Amino acid sequence: MKTFKGGIHPPEEKQLVKDNPIVDFPLSSRYHVLVQQHLGAPAKPVVKAGDEVKKGQVLSEPLGFVSVPVHAPTSGRVKEIGRIVHPVTGLLAPCIVIDADGRDEWADGLPLDRDPFAMSREELLDAIKTAGVVGMGGATFPTHVKLSPPKDKTIDTFIVNGAECEPYLSSDHRLMLEQPGRVLKGAGVIMKALGLDRATIAIEANKPDAIKLMREKAPAEIQVEALKVKYPQGAEKQLINALTGREVPSGGLPMDVGAVVQNAGTCAAVWDACARGIPLIERITSVTGRGIVQPKNIRVRVGTLLREVIDFCGGLNGAAKIIFGGPMMGIAQFTQDIAIMKGTSGVLVLREEDTNITAYSACISCGRCVEACPMGLIPSTLSKLGEKGMYQKAMENSLLDCVECGSCTYVCPANRPIVHFVKHLKALSRAAGAKK
């Protein structure tokens, strides 16, 4: 079975939620829609307090090409434009607060009914951008940018990422099982936008039901590949390497080796955007972990508060850590007053015994991190440099090649927070670069 070099085998823990069908999260009375839900240039609110809005109406305008709008998750009135804790940065960030009117009325003309395959490439890209579609695996890079390679790059490979290699999470798994049509048709639209006549859907072998269903449903031009279960199999560069043998060059992008990767959830969002004009206002999220009473897969609107999500899933039970995303790359949260975003693939609640809260000690040079690193780095060296803040030396040791997958930190017997050190070093080097 295809895979990459390095990586780790953490307990999968998917059994907690993988067999729970997607349930709709009920309409809330109030939504907190963060303005910045993507990587890239900011967006600017275009509504003000007191404005009436309809479901799917644009709330912010993108400032620049690498930027996307956000949309109203339901109909109602803009209560205010305030600030709320951003789940990614932990800082207060602008958000548009909407009081729902309970009618949940679509904006004028939505949803549309059109044939994306009759649309031009430019029309498709415009529809994707207008709908605010971003990478839904968690990275939240604007999708239309990834689908707009510069003229000198030839794209010959399109991969739908259904690997879902993060332990615990099953949102992509449920999506592929319950709504295979949206994923496959969305993949077809992306193939058209890229001018390709074939694509590959990559799924880790621990989801045999999804692999089987996709093989039944997929048209001949979309091939389904089962991948070895190994973290981080779904990391973009590792996925491309596993399927094509190509290595994205250091400092480069997938398009440098002719590849485009889109998450399965993103494909579904692309289909909605192009065929029905529906913006990205809801997503499928796994709420799981042993610290939540009833793990569920929910279809939840962007802007729903974590507090409500936890209540909906029966509340907390011995929660020691609340994470947006998976246990390997997700971000620990310190408050329940944060909102679900476009990139929130999971809400993971760990008990103390499921997580890792112990002090670290000196590196014993065991080399486990070197074996685990999918990027061929020496994480132990980076961690020692991180302790001393030596970012320049770290740059010489390929600091910027680190994808922060956490494999090294997972296996480190001295429990060293290597990823933390790497992030610290990157921040130091950015700060030094900004000063110059």
Add this chain to the structure above:
Amino acid sequence: MKNISASNPAEDPAKEQAAKLSVYVSGSPHVHSTEDVPWIMRQVIYALIPGALVGVYFFGIPALKVIAVAVVSCVVMEALWQKLTGNPITIKDGSAVLTGLLLAMNLPSGAPWWLVVIGSLVAIIIAKQLFGGIGNNPFNPALVGRVFLLISFPVAMTTWPEPRSFFSQAADATTGATPLGALKTAIFEHGTIAAAPGMNLMDPFLGNVGGSLGEISALALILGGIYLIARKIITWHIPVVYIVTVAVLTGILWLVNPEGYASPAFHLVAGGLMLGAFFMATDMVTSPITNTGKVVFAAGCGVITVVIRLWGGYPEGVSFAILIMNAFVPLINRATRPTKFGAVR
């Protein structure tokens, strides 16, 4: 702009309860392998038990005493040093226990208690703590302790009690030579290995020979080494390359001149090669970090071992070889970096 706390806890007692969220916040990843440093140290200690038991079987209670004194003094000295220097006491990580056990296994069973204490002192204080404690020592602490004793107390360190069954231990234990010592003497005095007594292979394979109390049984050490490899504590690279290097070099010389050189099989089972290859050279702190580096390191150990055994003043060269190669580890690490993903070729 107003900062939003989305709910007002004062309005609702249930919400007030929920608002008192007490959770840990730290960087990713949030899950961790259960294999930590104490676990690794325990596995190595388990793997040494067969070799230690064979030592106790053939050398009796004195061997047990040496082991006990070494382990206790290493742990006590580490704790004392850390207390005196105001550092956190790390004896729970198991590394001092392991150093003590390894040191004992590298000593003759007849070593007096004070000799063992001095060896422990050198190993823990000079070779380990003065360099900054676990992870920072460039040289294998147990080997530094052993070599210090060998140079400072050569007679006590080369007085080898004869092996006997545990059940027929005599009060007046006789002493003799190690297989490698007998070989060296024979070549020195007669110029040929033919004069060396007792050059069979089975005794050193099982442990029925003179020598350091933990090195005598190649079989028991190989079993422990296989356990370590199976448990993924060590990789095959260092032991296999070390042993193969010794076998190839001694094999070539033996084929050229079978009267002047012992067979490679003899070199593999006699002396400290198995203990060194599986347990001393594989010390994580003092060996290279990449597998390529380990191969280079182990080949170097093999060459130096053979050179000392065949042409050096000492009959055995494993300790010196590993210590010398320890010094090259930073250089080897630098020369054998892994190729990074997407490197421009």
